[in-house]
Amino acid sequence: MIHDIAIIGAGMAGASLAAELAPHARVLLLEAEDAPGYHATGRSAAFWEECYGGPGVVPLTRASGAYLDEHGFLTHRGxxxxxxxxxxxxxxxxxxxxxxxxxxxxxxxxxxxxxxxxxxxxxxxxxxxxxASADIDVAGLHQHYLVLARRHGAETVCRARITGLDWADGVWTITSERGETWRAATIINAAGAWADAIAALAGVPAIGIxxxxxxxxxxxxxxxxxxxxxxxxxxxxxxxxxxxxxxxxxxxxxxxxxxxxxxxxxxxxxxxxxxxxxxxxxxxxxxxxxxxxxxxxxAPDRLPVYGYDPEAAGFFWFAGQGGFGIQTAPAAARLASQLLLGTGPDAMTAPIDASAYAPERFQRAFAQQSVWKSAR
Missing domain, CATH: 3.30.9.10 (D-Amino Acid Oxidase, subunit A, domain 2)
Incomplete structure (x- = not known):
């Protein structure tokens, strides 16, 4: 089976994006640990604060606020x-x-x-x-997204530590350290602290996350x-x-x-x-x-990275979300899903300039890229 999309990392970033994509695509969610959310998601200070992350993050935070509030994940604090x-x-x-x-x-x-x-x-x-600051029910929000993703057909595989990413004939072959393999047309790099390491496995130049x-x-x-x-x-x-x-x-x-x-x-x-x-x-x-x-x-400019790599076909960055990845999850996932599916903005994402978070804003050493291209 060839999945449309394989997401590497099932923390808040991967889970929220899987929930947005699963109604529209065959989604595989791969997690290296025994359960999703073991690292940054499970260790959050659990607050939503409009200034957190700086002015460049404010559009994502404010766009996420209504969703978080309407679904009962916020408790007002200030x-x-x-x-x-x-x-x-x-x-x-x-x-x-x-x-x-x-x-x-x-x-x-x-x-x-x-x-x-x-x-x-x-x-x-x-x-x-x-x-406007509030506490966030981080565990509740994470489970909300995992349940939504599963309800719409996304497959989640834990203990899937990735050791190989190979591209041929328009498809990625993904290999785990246990020898399992999967195939997908698009890879989403939602691996948090391991984002640059995942890029290296794919032969994609690091952003410097x-x-x-x-x-x-x-x-x-x-x-x-x-x-x-x-x-x-x-x-x-x-x-x-x-x-x-x-x-x-x-x-x-x-x-x-x-x-x-x-x-x-x-x-x-x-x-x-x-x-x-x-x-x-x-x-x-x-x-x-x-x-x-x-x-x-x-990322080097402390803004998140959302978008297809400008040089690597089928490789999508969803990383560099610092300490604000929880509070921006609804808008970030919606925005990234629209970029992946080629749909226009909706009421949540219309105020957000997606180009501010695009990976092509970085000057990277593309010496590897000639190798990447010739190998494909």
């Missing part, structure tokens, strides 16, 4: 960027960078800020409130964190934290370069997070109850 007196200029520049994007940002200072974050220290007296490790620790604090605490983010990118059942999820907002792997938290990164947190708030940390790390994968 976000608050905080800083000190020396950060006023940075806050003004941040706010200016989102002008014209439709994002609502309101300055908040002094007593009003302290009322929103009751344990914050007095010197952290300047804030920017982003009221870099995995960066992000650490999260769950703190039991005294007094317990209030349930209505916003997502609190350092305007300079040094930390963020949010409440969960009286605890706090805390990250040092780290971006540590890493090889693609099963990421694990480093004690130093947890210690850095706690040190920064203690400089900002008066909460007493009773215990670090849990810690984890995940890989967030970025």
């Amino acid at each position: 976000a608050l960027y905080v800083g000190r007196s020396e950060d006023v200029a940075a806050m003004a520049a941040f706010r200016a960078s989102y002008e014209g994007t439709g994002v609502a940002i309101t300055p908040l200072e002094g007593a009003a800020l302290a009322a929103m974050v009751p344990q914050i220290r007095p010197e952290w007296s300047h804030g920017l409130h982003q009221p 870099a995995p960066l490790r992000r650490t999260v620790a769950v703190l039991r604090v005294d007094p317990p964190a209030p349930a209505d605490l916003p997502l609190v983010i350092d305007i300079n990118g040094g930390f963020y934290f949010k409440p969960d059942g009286g605890r706090l999820w805390l990250s040092p907002h780290d971006e540590i370069p890493s090889a693609p792997c099963d990421a694990a938290p480093e004690e130093l990164d947890v210690a850095v997070a706690i040190d920064r947190f203690q400089q900002v708030t008066d909460w007493r940390i009773a215990a670090v109850e849990r810690r984890w790390a995940g890989l967030r994968s970025f």
